[in-house]
Amino acid sequence: MTNRVVLFIMDSVGIGELPDAKDFGDVGANTLGNIIEQEGGIELPNLLSLGLGNIGIKGLEPIVTPLGAFGKSDEVSNGKDTTTGHWELSGLHLTQPFNTFPEGFPIHIIEKYEEMIGRKILGNKPASGTAILDELGEEHMKTGHPIVYTSADSVFQIAAHEEVIPLEQLYDFCKKARELMMGDVAVARIIARPFVGKPGEFVRTPNRKDYSLDPFGETVLDTVKNSGLDVIAVGKINDIFNGKGITEYAKTKNNIEGIEKTIEYLNKGNKGIIFTNLVDFDSEYGHRRDAAGYRKALEEMDKKIPEILNALKPNDIIIFTADHGNDPTFKGTDHTREYIPILIYGQNIKAGANIGVRKSFADIAATIADLLNVTWTGKGESFKNLIIK
Numbered sequence: 027m028t029n030r031v032v033l034f035i036m037d038s039v040g041i042g043e044l045p046d047a048k049d050f051g052d053v054g055a056n057t058l059g060n061i062i063e064q065e066g067g068i069e070l071p072n073l074l075s076l077g078l079g080n081i082g083i084k085g086l087e088p089i090v091t092p093l094g095a096f097g098k099s100d101e102v103s104n105g106k107d108t109t110t111g112h113w114e115l116s117g118l119h120l121t122q123p124f125n126t127f128p129e130g131f132p133i134h135i136i137e138k139y140e141e142m143i144g145r146k147i148l149g150n151k152p153a154s155g156t157a158i159l160d161e162l163g164e165e166h167m168k169t170g171h172p173i174v175y176t177s178a179d180s181v182f183q184i185a186a187h188e189e190v191i192p193l194e195q196l197y198d199f200c201k202k203a204r205e206l207m208m209g210d211v212a213v214a215r216i217i218a219r220p221f222v223g224k225p226g227e228f229v230r231t232p233n234r235k236d237y238s239l240d241p242f243g244e245t246v247l248d249t250v251k252n253s254g255l256d257v258i259a260v261g262k263i264n265d266i267f268n269g270k271g272i273t274e275y276a277k278t279k280n281n282i283e284g285i286e287k288t289i290e291y292l293n294k295g296n297k298g299i300i301f302t303n304l305v306d307f308d309s310e311y312g313h314r315r316d317a318a319g320y321r322k323a324l325e326e327m328d329k330k331i332p333e334i335l336n337a338l339k340p341n342d343i344i345i346f347t348a349d350h351g352n353d354p355t356f357k358g359t360d361h362t363r364e365y366i367p368i369l370i371y372g373q374n375i376k377a378g379a380n381i382g383v384r385k386s387f388a389d390i391a392a393t394i395a396d397l398l399n400v401t402w403t404g405k406g407e408s409f410k411n412l413i414i415k
């Protein structure tokens with residue numbers, strides 16, 4: 027019997043190129059493996075004791091008696107962004123990729139948008155979110171025009187200085203963009219990217235906010251919620267699902283707070299799913315191509331793992347996994363098409379069970395439904411019988 031499943035997403039912690047990585051320009055990408063290689067090692071004793079090294083990751087050795095079940099998964103969906111990854115983890119296969127705007131947004135869209143918000147915008151091109159502040163932040167401060175940019179992902183990002191455009195107004199600008207970017211020009215997410223500081227020293231604040239689309243079908247979150255159980259979202263999960271299938275949520279400022287909130291929820295009397303996302307790996311280190319920072323953030327998380335495991339009750343199960351890669355040693359600043367690791371632990375889990383290479387992230391959705399004993403008719407194949415004692 028399983029009462030609760032913690033689905034713990036280490037955002038962007040991929041473990042090597044997928045067979046179709048060449049279609050995404052990502053041959054050779056290996057987020058974790060290349061960090062280890064470039065950094066000359068990594069200290070992840072707790073993940074290793076669960077079986078991380080048994081998955082077969084470049085630079086990591088297997089151990090004889092892993093405490094958890096382990097494996098990895100391929101991605102079916104045609105995309106490598108956060109939304110696509112999380113939706114597949116929850117049981118949806120995206121066949122038609124989200125619109126991207128490598129040349130910036132069409133001019134008629136921008137004109138319409140400027141009319142909606144009553145001012146001009148700056149930018150309108152793909153950019154790194156920190157580089158574009160260096161480029162346009164000062165002009166933004168002088169003119170009050172928000173900076174609109176995109177990336178290789180399906181995102182319409184709006185950057186504004188918190189003292190130039192107050193947060194509530196920036197969020198309102200995002201809601202207007204959300205209304206506009208639907209239908210033929212639907213973008214997966216509108217993202218508020220507020221920042222503070224002086225030219226040359228701008229820093230982004232944790233007041234980022236994502237405005238997603240509704241998932242296009244029933245996810246395991248809906249199924250579990252509809253059967254009367256809790257679906258608790260920690261970090262940006264609530265945003266990624268636009269609140270759909272979620273009964274309660276806590277937003278977080280950073281990875282450590284994400285871990286602490288997860289532990290707080292574990293200490294309460296809920297039943298169902300606790301779904302946590304730790305985004306710093308991706309936003310602070312992957313996109314910034316900062317391998318040393320990424321390594322340090324992984325090591326900090328690993329140190330906290332005993333506290334998480336100690337908070338598990340006898341009928342709880344935790345699944346550590348990811349949503350895509352973001353190799354900080356790779357060219358560019360974008361996500362990378364990679365396998366995701368899967369590590370599962372709990373008192374009812376068969377230590378050392380190998381779940382192999384799953385065909386879809388949705389196997390996790392099917393397994394969660396199976397573990398919680400709710401009927402699942404969506405994508406994925408349950409591996410419950412491989413992992414339960």
Ligand SMILES: O=P(O)(O)O[C@H]1O[C@H](CO)[C@@H](O)[C@H]1O
Nearest residue numbers: 154155156177179181309313
């Ligand atoms: O460079 P920054 O602004 O961090 O942007 C990154 O954040 C976006 C949303 O996760 C991604 O699409 C990527 O472009």
Ligand SMILES: [Mn+2]
Nearest residue numbers: 037038108349
């Ligand atoms: Mn992500």
Ligand SMILES: [Mn+2]
Nearest residue numbers: 308309313361
């Ligand atoms: Mn990202």
